[in-house]
Amino acid sequence: MTSPDTDYSYAVELARQLIRCPSVTPAEGGALDLLERELTKMGFACTRLVFGEGEAAIDNLFARLGTATPHIAFAGHTDVVPAGDLDAWQFDPFGGDIEDGRLYGRGAADMKGGIAAFFGALKAFLADNTPTGSISLIITGDEEADAINGTVKMVDWMKANGHQPDFCIVGEPTNPSALGDMIKHGRRGSLTGRLSVTGSQGHVAYPHLAKSPVPALFEMLAMVNATELDDGTEEFVPSTAQIVDLVIENPASNVIPEQATGQFNIRFNTIHSVDSLKTMLTAHFDQIAARQDVRYDISFASNASPFVTPSGALTKMMAEVIRTHTGRTPDLSTTGGTSDARFICQLCDVAEFGLVGKTMHKIDEHVEIDDIDRLAAIYCDMLVAARV
Numbered sequence: 220m221t222s223p224d225t226d227y228s229y230a231v232e233l234a235r236q237l238i239r240c241p242s243v244t245p246a247e248g249g250a251l252d253l254l255e256r257e258l259t260k261m262g263f264a265c266t267r268l269v270f271g272e273g274e275a276a277i278d279n280l281f282a283r284l285g286t287a288t289p290h291i292a293f294a295g296h297t298d299v300v301p302a303g304d305l306d307a308w309q310f311d312p313f314g315g316d317i318e319d320g321r322l323y324g325r326g327a328a329d330m331k332g333g334i335a336a337f338f339g340a341l342k343a344f345l346a347d348n349t350p351t352g353s354i355s356l357i358i359t360g361d362e363e364a365d366a367i368n369g370t371v372k373m374v375d376w377m378k379a380n381g382h383q384p385d386f387c388i389v390g391e392p393t394n395p396s397a398l399g400d401m402i403k404h405g406r407r408g409s410l411t412g413r414l415s416v417t418g419s420q421g422h423v424a425y426p427h428l429a430k431s432p433v434p435a436l437f438e439m440l441a442m443v444n445a446t447e448l449d450d451g452t453e454e455f456v457p458s459t460a461q462i463v464d465l466v467i468e469n470p471a472s473n474v475i476p477e478q479a480t481g482q483f484n485i486r487f488n489t490i491h492s493v494d495s496l497k498t499m500l501t502a503h504f505d506q507i508a509a510r511q512d513v514r515y516d517i518s519f520a521s522n523a524s525p526f527v528t529p530s531g532a533l534t535k536m537m538a539e540v541i542r543t544h545t546g547r548t549p550d551l552s553t554t555g556g557t558s559d560a561r562f563i564c565q566l567c568d569v570a571e572f573g574l575v576g577k578t579m580h581k582i583d584e585h586v587e588i589d590d591i592d593r594l595a596a597i598y599c600d601m602l603v604a605a606r607v
């Protein structure tokens with residue numbers, strides 16, 4: 220067990236305290252209160268931004284030190300996914316235990332450890348420097364769930380209130396296996412489609428008197444069944460489509476069903492847009508529906524468009540600092556799921572670099588405590604390099 224005598228750094232202690240705040244999305248859990256107290260001590264002007272009504276209301280925190288340029292922002296989230304099976308955990312997911320140099324708990328990697336590293340960086344930077352520019356923190360409580368009352372609304376609020384950063388670093392756990400592996404400088408978009416095909420019901424022994432919707436549905440879905448929609452770009456892997464659900468509610472083995480439904484999700488790069496994909500898919504479905512003499516309904520939902528911050532001053536500066544501290548040259552990548560960077564890109568250039576993500580969302584989520592301190596030193600040097 221943890222020795223009570225051990226002295227940990229400010230950043231590691233803050234990460235432990237954050238893990239002890241049960242901020243399972245969308246609960247605030249005391250995490251933003253804790254950060255606001257720390258930021259106030261460091262001289263930041265803090266604004267709590269509550270978006271949404273009643274049950275859906277989400278607490279967020281914006282803080283800024285100074286008003287001048289350059290204006291550098293750090294962004295992250297304090298909400299965490301649920302712990303899952305508590306009996307399967309070796310440690311209390313909300314205990315902040317440290318053993319063998321590892322900090323355990325829900326959010327250790329995604330991303331309370333990263334936020335604690337922001338704070339470690341601020342402490343170190345402000346101890347040695349008097350900023351001539353300004354530093355902002357964009358901390359949301361709504362990243363892991365719907366992400367509708369968090370960063371997306373904070374970005375609108377920042378635009379309306381004259382908080383325009385020059386660039387923003389998001390502290391998501393971007394490294395697959397070791398600190399220094401990977402910077403994410405873009406993300407793919409996501410489009411979900413729900414396709415229902417309607418024929419006419421009948422006896423399987425008399426198929427000429429019925430019209431099965433199933434062959435048409437299968438033909439329509441072939442285009443999105445584990446297919447690559449393009450060859451990728453310099454910055455992105457090929458767009459891919461996956462069928463995620465199929466429903467034909469028909470318990471009788473002698474009945475041709477009336478309706479069949481399939482759901483698919485496409486992760487797409489900048490070759491496509493939500494609109495271009497909808498147009499392409501609808502043309503494909505129309506043609507099959509006409510030939511197979513069935514009707515269909517399609518509903519689309521998208522919560523992310525693709526974006527990329529081109530390799531340039533920001534990514535070069537980040538890579539240089541990361542290389543100095545870790546000896547690794549980070550890959551520039553646009554892989555993985557969506558992140559709040561998709562909203563921040565509307566405000567300024569944005570890139571993501573954080574802890575090692577191997578255990579995020581898993582049982583016994585953990586990070587190396589040395590990595591928290593090294594990440595804090597990296598963020599601190601990024602502030603120095605940005606001449607903030």
Ligand SMILES: [Zn+2]
Nearest residue numbers: 329330362391
């Ligand atoms: Zn995250």
